[in-house]
Amino acid sequence: MKIALYCRHIREDHIPVLQNLLDLLSKKKIGVFVYKEFFESVWQQIKTRSGISTFEKHEDISTNVDYMFSLGGDGTLLDTVSFVRDQNIPVVGINIGRLGFLANIGKDEIEAAIDAIAEGSYVIDKRTMLELECSKPLFGDVKLALNDVTVHKKDTSAMIIIHTYINGEFLNSYFADGLIVATPTGSTGYSLSCGGPIVIPTSENFVVTPIAPHNLNVRPIVVSDSSVISFEIEGRNEQFFCTLDSRTEAIDSSYQIAVKKSTSTFSLLRLSDHHFLETLRNKLMWGADVRK
Numbered sequence: 001m002k003i004a005l006y007c008r009h010i011r012e013d014h015i016p017v018l019q020n021l022l023d024l025l026s027k028k029k030i031g032v033f034v035y036k037e038f039f040e041s042v043w044q045q046i047k048t049r050s051g052i053s054t055f056e057k058h059e060d061i062s063t064n065v066d067y068m069f070s071l072g073g074d075g076t077l078l079d080t081v082s083f084v085r086d087q088n089i090p091v092v093g094i095n096i097g098r099l100g101f102l103a104n105i106g107k108d109e110i111e112a113a114i115d116a117i118a119e120g121s122y123v124i125d126k127r128t129m130l131e132l133e134c135s136k137p138l139f140g141d142v143k144l145a146l147n148d149v150t151v152h153k154k155d156t157s158a159m160i161i162i163h164t165y166i167n168g169e170f171l172n173s174y175f176a177d178g179l180i181v182a183t184p185t186g187s188t189g190y191s192l193s194c195g196g197p198i199v200i201p202t203s204e205n206f207v208v209t210p211i212a213p214h215n216l217n218v219r220p221i222v223v224s225d226s227s228v229i230s231f232e233i234e235g236r237n238e239q240f241f242c243t244l245d246s247r248t249e250a251i252d253s254s255y256q257i258a259v260k261k262s263t264s265t266f267s268l269l270r271l272s273d274h275h276f277l278e279t280l281r282n283k284l285m286w287g288a289d290v291r292k
Contacts, residue, residue: 073097147186152178160235
């Protein structure tokens with residue numbers, strides 16, 4: 001078995017977590033590919049074992065890796081989309097970040113997770129992804145998003161206008177700071193903070209959520225994930241931002257953008273005793289009395 005390990009950066013107090021993970025993988029004789037930029041930043045702080053290889057891009061791991069481990073928070077896990085793409089490599093999210101809806105394997109569960117993977121006693125959740133279509137080159141070869149696609153004003157000045165269509169039929173002209181199209185997975189992210197609903201991951205829907213709309217009667221709307229959602233954007237400034245999860249590029253009003261369900265899915269590995277509703281209750285502290 002071979003795994004790829006991705007991490008953006010790591011705090012000093014989390015080095016023992018990384019060391020423990022590498023030691024456990026070594027004990028199980030599991031081959032490891034570590035993200036090169038990260039490995040170069042930490043190799044002097046860990047007890048390196050022989051046999052560790054590095055990777056930089058999708059092509060380095062697409063045919064020789066069985067699992068990808070993400071060490072960080074949800075943002076770190078979202079970065080793995082660019083590496084796994086349409087390969088259906090299961091991603092294991094180990095949480096050393098904050099909230100951890102996606103990266104929900106705790107530091108104290110690492111050994112149990114590795115044992116479960118070795119024994120094949122886990123669940124693979126197939127998560128819907130968004131695919132971006134654009135009239136001009138944008139985001140290179142990777143036009144996929146697991147959480148959301150967003151258009152947003154570029155600075156702190158005037159709002160923008162996003163003319164929005166669903167399957168070619170006009171929906172609305174949003175006068176707002178921006179607009180989010182979120183998958184069910186992404187419904188607990190940026191969309192939620194902007195007033196969007198929580199959608200169960202297996203739901204076949206997208207959520208269209210305005211960001212700080214000028215008209216307070218404008219509300220998030222849930223649409224079928226068979227829909228093609230397209231935009232035309234205008235504003236006082238020449239440029240705006242378009243984001244795929246945590247990746248951002250600048251666009252202008254000449255860009256015509258459409259978002260649809262990707263034919264590829266994201267394989268999120270879940271331990272058999274982990275469940276979405278339980279995660280929801282725990283992370284959002286539903287039913288908890290936090291009064292002192």
